[in-house]
Amino acid sequence: MMFLKNQWYAVAWDSDIGGKPVGRTICGEKIVFYRKRDRSLVALEDCCPHRLFPLSQGFVHEDRLVCGYHGLTFADSGQCVHMPSQDTINPNAHIRAYPVIERYRFIWVWIGDAALADPALLPALPWCADPAWAFDGGTYQTACDYRLVIDNLMDLTHETYVHSTSIGQKELTEAPFEAKLVGDRARVSRWTLNVEPPPFWVHNWKSKERVDRWQICDYSVPGIITIDVGVARAGTGAPQGDRSQGISATVVNLITPETETSCWYHWGFARNFETDDQGLTMRIRDAQGGVFMEDIEVFVHQQQNILARPDRKMMSLNIDAGGVLARRLLDRALVQAADKAA
Template sequence: MSAPKPFPMNAWYAAAWDADIRHALFARTICGKHLVLYRRSDGGVAALEDACWHRLVPLSKGRLEGDEVVCGYHGLVYNSQGRCTHMPSQETINPAACVRSYPVVERHRFVWVWMGDPALADPELVPDLHWNHDPAWAGDGSTIHVQCDYRLVVDNLMDLTHETFVHGSSIGNRAVAEAPFDVTHGDRTATVARWMRDIDPPPFWAAQLGRPGKVDRWQIIRFEAPCTVAIDVGVALAGSGAPEGDRSQGVNGYVLNTITPETERSCHYFWAFVRNYRLQEQRLTTELREGVSRIFREDEEVLEAQQRAMDENPGRVFYNLSIDAGAMWARRLIDRMVEREAPPPARQAAE
């Protein structure tokens, strides 16, 4: 029996930014499944299996007529629920002629698709990234197509020690690697909290604060299974009360991340950086988006190199340090979701 895929299916995955889905066919692969998405005339989004019932030609190679998809090979027509409404050269439509339709929710500027059992598709389970549209916060983001296992991106986000070494010219300094941290977890979440008190700010945060002097810096990383990470970040003047809850003498941002598996070795990494200061300055929004994008390109280079090394050394086992505690908990939560979906023989073998 083949091993289960490393991603749970009963979960909401970001398929695209909401602005990416228009009245046009949009192909995306999620968890190894090919989908085609489009926005209907009523503004809602349809997500269908990207394979015609007739000969499995991708429907994304076809066209839209109104709110229906026309296969580009033989002209079969499907409505937004995946039901075939027309077959060429015959009046009777085979009742079995349909393609799978996936539940869709639009929330937090993303289009989310439920890949598993549609009966379990509870919109309340959409990961919380509300800062993306909260008027008290401003920002923007982008998408990176990374050639690596999506869990490597989660590992990267759950341990920010690497900032000292990978991002030393922007957001990293020695204090990140040396500061203690606390790890907590629940049934679907894991949190890593790190406070760095009375330190020199790294270049990025010194520019954001705009005042000289030592700072108290925080990084509070919250993972929500299977692959969403919201990171509360910022600096405040040292001794001004930020660790006790008063951040008024500082600047606060959130790094919002949700990673969608494409295959076992590739993923779509959606990210945004939002802030609660200088909200009306579009120039700052653009500058921050471009700056964070450069930082994440450094991560992309490391992660893809890591994936290549793993492929070349398939029997190699990872060694864990204390800094890996948050990533280890995230992996456990993902593994539990995968195990719950395994058929009984596989579940018994795992036990």
């Protein structure tokens, strides 16, 4: 598998990176991140050119990264600015600097040609930063190919089996769904009409009345999936666009390859109801973290089987239509990138 280059990849939540160096592998590239005193971000190759010690094991002094082995010191450009016991600096002592930005509560690094890094290429994630929404979540370092997470989120049939005590319900497996391309996105929409709300929504909607429930998943390359979810009193016109009799939220999923068989899964939940209730934000985050941990167990088992059976191909059924579209977009982008490089 190749990783899709010339893309922004989510590295971490904004609060995860401070003045201490943090090493992360993104698309197979070892990168060290830190903030300078003015809070601006630095991303450098995580390898000292002297004896190849990881710079993430070192420290930051006056906004410069100091190697923890013999003290070579690097500016944010990647240029070495200090070598111990010598006055002249070897001009080859230069490491790669990566474009890095902070948007929508996350830190993003550009993997590919730095000259092409344009923040405008990042898909809009308004729910993560708009004060009209309360947003929080977490990150799981996950031992699987990141595409298994994409498959999972583009087919929520699994909720019935994997998340039976929270958001799953048997009607999900019976409800019709639609998978289609919308511009440069793959979308799966599922409406489950006139059903009892599952436990998560009973809790947050504070009613057991029957509901029309929706789940609309949007995928964009390389690994961004937002899911518009909610419930409204059954028969009050939600499928036609009137959500005034219900509540909704957006589940934000940013899946970043670490290696071919591992990924960083950043997840969060944005809601526009009871946004001032910080306790509710924490409780939802904990609940969502528990739900997604159920998925992680599935991914890890899948990945182990995939590695043990390299000759076996996965089957695609009707329920996989959304995941198939998403993978098609990703494969198309990979082919286009390879053509450009040729």
